[in-house]
């Protein structure tokens with residue numbers, strides 16, 4: 001099914017055609033199909049063709065491939081071609097950038113996104129670019145990849161800088177979204193000391209920049225600051241229950257000290273700060289191999305492998321879709337709310353139930369696309385890792401009251417989109 005034919009319904013059964021909204025004097029609304037064209041079906045796939053052959057395709061043949069494999073916003077998709085037979089890829093630049101809003105100089109903001117090549121950052125960058133702002137991405141590509149934002153390289157409003165936030169960085173800007181930090185356990189545990197340095201020194205450097213430029217500063221904190229919580233659901237005034245020396249501490253305590261620093265700069269130096277406590281988020285461009293439950297389940301089910309549940313499957317999680325998070329981050333940045341704000345979806349699933357749901361959706365998408373599958377995949381249970389919280393669910397009353405924000409995407413709709421994304425990656429050979 002082509003991306004433009006996917007019908008996406010919100011929690012009330014109404015079709016979602018745009019994401020974002022106009023609030024706090026900031027218009028964040030963009031058409032969903034344009035946004036989607038930037039991440040669904042990233043490359044054309046050509047079988048039985050050698051790269052040498054494709055170089056000699058005439059315009060008409062290229063047109064046929066184009067017409068066959070794209071609909072709607074074809075002009076704004078990369079025309080890179082993947083050759084499964086030789087496992088090679090031929091990159092091209094976009095023939096044309098997607099249209100971005102033309103803002104007056106007073107409306108157009110200079111926005112710095114650290115960690116902008118990561119999962120959350122790249123979606124935020126897509127949105128801010130389509131909205132017509134000047135965006136600079138700062139990333140050391142530890143977990144992020146240039147390919148997540150490469151479709152903007154060369155655009156006059158866009159700049160990509162390879163830089164480690166542990167080192168100071170100077171730029172003129174109006175807003176800083178400080179996202180740089182590995183977010184998945186295997187990545188942040190890979191080098192625990194570096195993770196803490198990134199959280200502390202990276203945040204210190206970016207707050208210093210915000211102080212000098214008088215930019216508004218938003219940090220992406222996490223529900224992990226609540227640790228293994230004794231309060232359900234978690235509201236922002238709960239101080240948490242964190243093990244300071246466990247394997248997750250480098251991330252949890254790193255984010256806690258990053259929040260402390262943020263409010264230190266606010267109190268001492270009057271820096272204009274925003275703190276988003278992000279709960280489990282999923283969506284296209286998530287690294288499929290970083291051990292996060294959503295990507296694990298989808299990839300296993302798509303490949304016909306056993307789906308692994310750690311523990312007995314009764315631990316609960318809530319999952320929010322990436323576009324809801326992007327809406328929340330932009331709303332928070334532009335609002336007057338300076339207290340920490342939970343951004344997450346409160347719909348709770350046990351991990352066991354969630355595995356069942358993923359399996360059902362993968363089967364649905366495979367059936368729709370006429371793909372063959374051999375029976376149902378199994379769900380298997382393995383021992384739970386140390387410090388894995390048993391239960392976590394956001395209380396999003398504050399986000400609703402002060403930002404007018406609440407999640408629109410159902411887990412089912414988000415999962416469908418993500419399954420389509422991973423399925424395309426599988427076909428493309430990059431998964």
Ligand SMILES: NC(=O)c1ccc[n+]([C@@H]2O[C@H](COP(=O)([O-])OP(=O)(O)OC[C@H]3O[C@@H](n4cnc5c(N)ncnc54)[C@H](O)[C@@H]3O)[C@@H](O)[C@H]2O)c1
Pocket residue numbers: 114115116117118119120121138139140141142143144145163164165166178179180181182183184187198202220221222223277278279280281282
């Ligand atoms: N995805 C979630 O469910 C979730 C939940 C809670 C909080 N968050 C927070 O949101 C932010 C983004 O998370 P994500 O899921 O996109 O993770 P990600 O790993 O995909 O992205 C992080 C980005 O930061 C970059 N980075 C890491 N260390 C850096 C450094 N020292 N200097 C410069 N760049 C660096 C990485 O290369 C990557 O591009 C993180 O701060 C994370 O803690 C995410």
